Amino acid sequence: MKPMRLLRRILTTIVVTLGVIFVAVSWIGPVALSFYAARKVPPVAKVVPVDLKDHSVSRAPGTTLSYFGYEFEVPWSDLDESKTILYPKDKPEKTRVVLTFRSGLRLMLTAVPAREFAGEFATDFKLPAQKFEAVFGRGTATSDYTFVRNVYEFTPARMHYWALSSAVHYREQMVLMIKSIMLVKAADTGIFCVQNQEYKGFQQGDPKVRQDMLVLDLYSDDSHPEVIFLQKDYHDSAGVTQPEINRIVQSLHRAAPSTVASSEK
Numbered sequence: 001m002k003p004m005r006l007l008r009r010i011l012t013t014i015v016v017t018l019g020v021i022f023v024a025v026s027w028i029g030p031v032a033l034s035f036y037a038a039r040k041v042p043p044v045a046k047v048v049p050v051d052l053k054d055h056s057v058s059r060a061p062g063t064t065l066s067y068f069g070y071e072f073e074v075p076w077s078d079l080d081e082s083k084t085i086l087y088p089k090d091k092p093e094k095t096r097v098v099l100t101f102r103s104g105l106r107l108m109l110t111a112v113p114a115r116e117f118a119g120e121f122a123t124d125f126k127l128p129a130q131k132f133e134a135v136f137g138r139g140t141a142t143s144d145y146t147f148v149r150n151v152y153e154f155t156p157a158r159m160h161y162w163a164l165s166s167a168v169h170y171r172e173q174m175v176l177m178i179k180s181i182m183l184v185k186a187a188d189t190g191i192f193c194v195q196n197q198e199y200k201g202f203q204q205g206d207p208k209v210r211q212d213m214l215v216l217d218l219y220s221d222d223s224h225p226e227v228i229f230l231q232k233d234y235h236d237s238a239g240v241t242q243p244e245i246n247r248i249v250q251s252l253h254r255a256a257p258s259t260v261a262s263s264e265k
Contacts, residue, residue, distance in 0.1 A: 031161060034169045038156035041176055044183045046155050049191045051201055056242040057250055064251075068111035070225050071255035075247045078102040104233035105240070112224040117147050130228050135171050145200060145219035151179045152191055152202065177187045187212045188202075194218070196250050199225075203245065218252060225252065 058075040063070060064081075083100035099107040113119070118141045121127040127142035140147035159172045183191070186205030194203050199218035205211055214229040227248060229240050 015082055029258070031169065033180055034159055034161050034173060038161075038176070041180050044175055044185070044187050045180050046157070047183070047187055047191055048155060049149070049152050050195050052192045052194055052203070052242075054242040055246060056243045058241070058247045060244075060247075062247065065077060065099070065107055066255045068095060068225075069223075069250075070109070070111070071253055072248050073251035074099075074107070075244045076101055076103065076105070076231055104231075104235045106233075107230040109203055110226045110228075112226050114222045114224055115142065115144060116145060116224065118142075135174060143219075143221070146221065148182075148202065148219070151175055151182060156180060166242070184213060184215050184244050194246075194249050196252065203249075207240050207242050207245060210237070212221040214245070215216075215242060216245065216249065218249070 030236070061077050062073050062075040063077050065074060065078055066229040078101045080100050080102050085098045086094040087096040087098070095112075096108065096110045099109070100108075118129060119133050121132050122129070127135075132141045133139070136147055137150040140150060140222040154172070154175045157177065157199050159176070179250075183203055189206040189209045189211070191206075192203040194201055194216070196218075199220050201216070203214065203216050207214060207215040210231075212229075212230070212232040212262070216227040218225050218227075231243070232240050234240070
């Protein structure tokens, strides 16, 4: 009987040990990956949106433009229409325009499809709306603004490194990775909250720091216009200013049907 009892004790010890090892590995692995992910993300992943301090609007003579159902003002009157390019070039329906000014400044306006993020995850990763919101938060499947806000506000400091659930670790690592991909280099100098009566969104980049590119994204329930300022060849050494950006933000709105038809023609 003693050998049998000894064998049972040995087997019990082995089973318990293996169980402890399995639990430790299944928990320590995700924890270690979380620390690794937080350490390896670019510095921009630590930047969060802040309120815009300068709300002044440029009153310089400008031009009213209308594309893809959006109308807005730019505080410059030197647009070189001969260099205007519409994309995609091989399709009749255009969704992007590049505007070139004689000063060397270029603007790129894109009509981004509404709920693009949730749609891409549903198509590419077969992630239904319910699971999408489980990862990115309530309301993110129906609101692009809510999705972007939740992603931009997440930082390595907010990670639950010691969570017992591996699902928490994988979810937070995904959000951190998505944020690192979404933000451009200009966001290193700041992400700023912007809005007008119809739209609210984010500006990537502080114009006080001269950069080759600044990005402006505005969101409503059913639309997402994006404006990118390309100033690598801009002759003005100061670059685009915040009041000039504010002029575009505050004037951007849905164009009247007659205006849209005229612009498309």
